[in-house]
Amino acid sequence: MKLSTLLLSSAALVVAGSAYAADLPAKKGAPAAKAATGCPAFGAGYFQIPGGDTCLKFGGLVRYTGTMDNTASPKYAQASYVEFAATAKSNTEMGALTSYLRVAGAATGSSGLNRAYLQLGGLTAGRPDSVMDIPGTNQTSAWSNGWGAGTNNALQYAIPVGAGTMTVAVEDALASNASGTASRPDVAAVLTVPAGGLNFTLGVVSHEANYSTTYTKQGYAAIGRVGANLGGTSVVAWAGTSTAATAYTSGASSTNYDVDSSGNGATGWNYGGEVGVPAGPGTFFLGMGQYNYNLAAVSNTTTTSIGAAYQYNVTKGLYATPAFLTTDNGTTKTNQLLIRINRDF
Numbered sequence: 001m002k003l004s005t006l007l008l009s010s011a012a013l014v015v016a017g018s019a020y021a022a023d024l025p026a027k028k029g030a031p032a033a034k035a036a037t038g039c040p041a042f043g044a045g046y047f048q049i050p051g052g053d054t055c056l057k058f059g060g061l062v063r064y065t066g067t068m069d070n071t072a073s074p075k076y077a078q079a080s081y082v083e084f085a086a087t088a089k090s091n092t093e094m095g096a097l098t099s100y101l102r103v104a105g106a107a108t109g110s111s112g113l114n115r116a117y118l119q120l121g122g123l124t125a126g127r128p129d130s131v132m133d134i135p136g137t138n139q140t141s142a143w144s145n146g147w148g149a150g151t152n153n154a155l156q157y158a159i160p161v162g163a164g165t166m167t168v169a170v171e172d173a174l175a176s177n178a179s180g181t182a183s184r185p186d187v188a189a190v191l192t193v194p195a196g197g198l199n200f201t202l203g204v205v206s207h208e209a210n211y212s213t214t215y216t217k218q219g220y221a222a223i224g225r226v227g228a229n230l231g232g233t234s235v236v237a238w239a240g241t242s243t244a245a246t247a248y249t250s251g252a253s254s255t256n257y258d259v260d261s262s263g264n265g266a267t268g269w270n271y272g273g274e275v276g277v278p279a280g281p282g283t284f285f286l287g288m289g290q291y292n293y294n295l296a297a298v299s300n301t302t303t304t305s306i307g308a309a310y311q312y313n314v315t316k317g318l319y320a321t322p323a324f325l326t327t328d329n330g331t332t333k334t335n336q337l338l339i340r341i342n343r344d345f
Contacts (some may be wrong), residue, residue: 006208025239048255060102061344068337078313085115095121100128122158131156131169131190132203132248134225136236163195173207174247183216184208202227202239207245209258209265215331217259219244221268232278236287248275250293257298266295272305282312303329317344 005343032120039046046055083104090097102115105307117126119246130152152172159166169188188205207219221242228235240249241264244258258266272289286308294300309323 005109012118039089042090042160044271046087046089055089057087057089058085059087061342062342064339066339070335082107083098092120123157124154124158127153128156130154130171130222131167131173132171132174132189132205132221132223134190134201134203134223154322161191162193164191165196166191182339183210197228197230199227201227205245205248207248207258209244211259211261211263213259214261215259217244217263219258219265221245221248223249234276235273236275237271237273240269242268246293249289257295260297262297264297266293267300268293269307281308282310285309285311301329303327318342319344 027075037048039048042057045059046057048055060083061081065079065081066076067079068076079106083102085100085102090100096119099117100115100117100119101113101234103112104114105112113329115127115129117124117128131154152174154169154171156169156171158169159168166188168214169190171186171188173184173186186205186207188203190201190203193200202222204222205220207221209217209219211217219242221240223238223240225236225238225239242249246258246268249270257332260266268291270291272287274285274287275282276285278284288304288306290302290304292300292302305325305327307323308327309321311319311321314320319340321338321342321343323336323340325334325336325338327334327336
């Protein structure tokens with residue numbers, strides 16, 4: 001068959017098919033999918049799932065940290081860290097219901113779910129940040145974080161108190177003892193009160209410390225913090241004390257004891273401050289802190305840390321922060337130069 005004959009035959013079939021289709025009842029096309037819309041009631045970044053009333057927000061960060069340490073081997077170490085977070089919100093007859101989860105970890109293949117909780121009104125249940133993880137109360141870190149107590153399961157309830165908020169919590173016991181396991185969770189209460197340009201925070205926690213199965217010590221810790229913003233300059237001062245709950249105040253690790261073999265409880269204290277001053281395209285921070293851990297059968301150590309950092313906003317969401325931290329515990333003096341590159345989204 002010639003090519004021209006084939007083309008003419010095909011054209012005839014198309015025309016005939018079109019004429020036949022014109023005689024059939026018209027069918028409605030599928031409705032176009034609705035585009036996701038914003039959720040102004042919950043703030044920027046939330047969007048509504050089409051066909052439902054739940055609003056979602058995604059976020060996270062990618063971080064690089066380089067550290068030069070005079071006491072470490074190798075002298076220069078590098079690390080990467082990632083976070084991915086999702087928040088779901090919806091309105092109910094009892095108020096806004098929130099679900100939050102965050103996957104985080106070092107970018108080495110070892111990562112996992114490190115935050116997951118539900119919120120309804122003042123109630124939070126799951127694995128949130130600890131109420132005692134008060135920002136700016138740990139100058140052993142160049143990044144001015146709390147003690148990192150926020151890795152345990154908890155039930156928390158926030159209550160308005162005048163212009164402030166009281167949050168009470170029952171949280172998994174923060175491990176700070178080399179031997180023994182607490183038989184009850186830690187019980188904490190934190191009061192935060194804004195007053196003009198000041199912000200006051202006071203946290204107290206009850207903690208049970210054990211030495212094997214021989215001794216049980218009821219311990220406590222208290223931390224106070226005041227912050228101020230003075231025309232762009234931020235000032236923070238804090239202090240804490242503890243008995244048989246030294247992980248909350250003095251950096252006790254799993255190798256330290258809160259109770260020794262004679263039933264004695266360890267004591268701890270800390271204090272410090274930080275100033276942040278706008279400088280050029282970024283902010284310059286200078287801070288110092290001192291903390292003590294004392295248990296006669298183990299050690300009596302006072303550590304002093306002084307640090308400086310400059311946080312530079314390179315572009316939207318991207319920060320570069322060089323820092324210097326010197327730490328002296330009376331035996332070893334550690335000097336660290338650090339650089340952190342952080343991308344938030």
